[in-house]
Amino acid sequence: MxxxxxxxxxxxxxxxxxxxxxxxxxxxxxxxxxxxxxxxxxxxxxxxxxxxxxxxxxxxxxxxxxxxxxxxxxxxxxxxxxxxxxxxxxxxxxxxxxxxxxxxxxxxxxxxxxxxxxxxxxxxxxxxxxxxxxxxxxxxxxxxxxxxxxxxxxxxxxAHIPMHPKISEVIEYCNANFVKSLTMEGVAARFFISPFHFSRLFKRYTGFNFTQYIHTLRIREAQKLLRETPHKVIEIAGQVGYVNIAHFNRKFKQIAMMSPMEYKKMIKSSGIFTTDAAAASGTPSPAAYESPHRPI
Missing domain, CATH: 2.60.120.280 (Regulatory protein AraC)
Incomplete structure (x- = not known):
């Protein structure tokens, strides 16, 4: 080398x-x-x-x-x-x-x-x-x-702590519905858990609070769309659940540590991703997030 x-x-x-x-x-x-x-x-x-x-x-x-x-x-x-x-x-x-x-x-x-x-x-x-x-x-x-x-x-x-079965159901539900307007209290009620108990369980078994989890699911999907489609940033914001482009840009930067356009430019410079690429995605460590009692 x-x-x-x-x-x-x-x-x-x-x-x-x-x-x-x-x-x-x-x-x-x-x-x-x-x-x-x-x-x-x-x-x-x-x-x-x-x-x-x-x-x-x-x-x-x-x-x-x-x-x-x-x-x-x-x-x-x-x-x-x-x-x-x-x-x-x-x-x-x-x-x-x-x-x-x-x-x-x-x-x-x-x-x-x-x-x-x-x-x-x-x-x-x-x-x-x-x-x-x-x-x-x-x-x-x-x-x-x-x-x-x-x-x-x-x-x-x-390895010695199995996933809580109820939280596993919650995660599956969130993964399928993250573009919707979700609140911690609403999801907790759907699964018949008190908000306080839900918050503690979710944090314990995932390492993230509920609001943080939903935002990172959305930004993960936004990054995938930036990599794989020619859609404009404002279109992608709506597709992943944000009605306010400024809110989307702020959350994107908190999670990805750069703006959507900076991310797209960086991806392009790698030279391997195209609009039909079946790329994977995930999320980084947390930044500041909003109250879990507000619709996301």
């Missing part, structure tokens, strides 16, 4: 590495859409959209065709790229590469956070003349590695 940091995007169908290989740098594989099988040393992982695989240095690995159109990004970096970190900090950053389980599966409320980091990395990496390019890519990579480390730890801890 000529540089200490690289990022590459690709899409295709039935594509697989022609042979097993290994290299002296770290690799992070993120799947936007489709499915793959990924062999690392003596284990094969099933990788679906919204999942990351971590391959450490000098491990023999190979992707295997999953039989569907897939879109992915691969991030490579060397020890030199993160050599300012030492001891516990370095151990934490590289913990995902050292784990017995190398895959991180992101739910629908986490994927956009990682995807936005990846798109920002690509945007920065593609402009070789930009001041502070390497430093900015490093800060984005650190955010991704920290998130993955925490996610792996949380996943291991949460």
């Amino acid at each position: 000529d540089e200490d940091f690289q990022i590459h995007f690709a899409k295709g169908e039935n594509f697989a590495m022609r042979k097993f290989h290994y290299h002296d740098h770290y690799e992070i594989y993120y799947l936007f859409a489709g499915e793959r099988y990924y062999y690392i040393e003596n284990r094969t992982y099933y990788v679906q959209k919204g999942s990351m695989i971590f391959i450490k240095k000098n491990e023999i690995h190979k992707t295997i065709a999953g039989g569907k159109l897939h879109e992915r990004a691969v991030v490579y970096f060397t020890d030199r790229f993160v050599d300012q970190y030492h001891g516990q900090h370095m151990d934490m950053l590289l913990s995902s590469f050292m784990s017995a389980n190398r895959i991180v599966e992101l739910n629908n409320l986490e994927q956009n956070y990682i995807e936005n980091l990846i798109f920002q990395m690509n945007n920065e990496y593609s402009d070789r003349g930009r001041q502070g390019r390497s430093l900015y890519c490093e800060t984005l990579l650190v955010q991704l590695l920290l998130f993955a480390s925490r996610k792996m730890k949380e996943t291991a801890e949460a």
